[in-house]
Amino acid sequence: MEIISHLVNNIKIAEITSDEIIIRSAQDGLDLLGNAYYQxxxxxxxxxxxxxxEFFDLKTKxxxxxxxxxxxxxxxxxxxGSFEKYESKSIKDFIFESNKTKHINFVNTLENALERLGN
Incomplete structure (x- = not known):
């Protein structure tokens, strides 16, 4: 896992890159969050x-x-990512509603991510 630092409008953004799955559970997400926050x-x-x-199967929670x-x-x-492949109405609604809050964003490109998070 590598963390690439971006600075947009004085906001420090961590881009996490890896060739492997790094978040398999809520604890993995919390560990990643803590690591980024600590840095x-x-x-x-x-x-x-x-x-x-399983993240994209909402039944797993x-x-x-x-x-x-x-x-x-x-x-x-x-x-x-490319989220069009998910056919479940519930995941599509989840992505749509998440994007409305601007706190959790599902986007297609790094540029879109930096733009959303940099505001």
Whole structure:
């Protein structure tokens, strides 16, 4: 896992990169959040490929548990990926509603993530 630092409008954003799944549980999300916060980051970017596939099955409650941690600690999150492949109405609604809050963002590109988190 590597953390790439971005500074947008004086907001320090951590871009987390890895070739492996790094978040499999709410505890993994909390550990990542704590690590980024400890290093002085205000906001976090992760990639869809670094999340367990179960994240996108809302019945597992993994997504809700992980995103609740970010909300509780007031650390905004952007998840970069291609979300059109998910056919479930519930996940589509979840993504839509999350994007409305601007605290949890599902975006297609790093540029979109930095733009959303940099405001």
């Amino acid at each position: 002085g980051f205000d906001k976090v970017i992760v990639y869809e490929k670094n999340l367990t596939p 993994i997504a809700g548990d992980i995103l609740q941690k970010f909300s509780n600690y007031r650390v905004s999150l952007a998840i970069i």
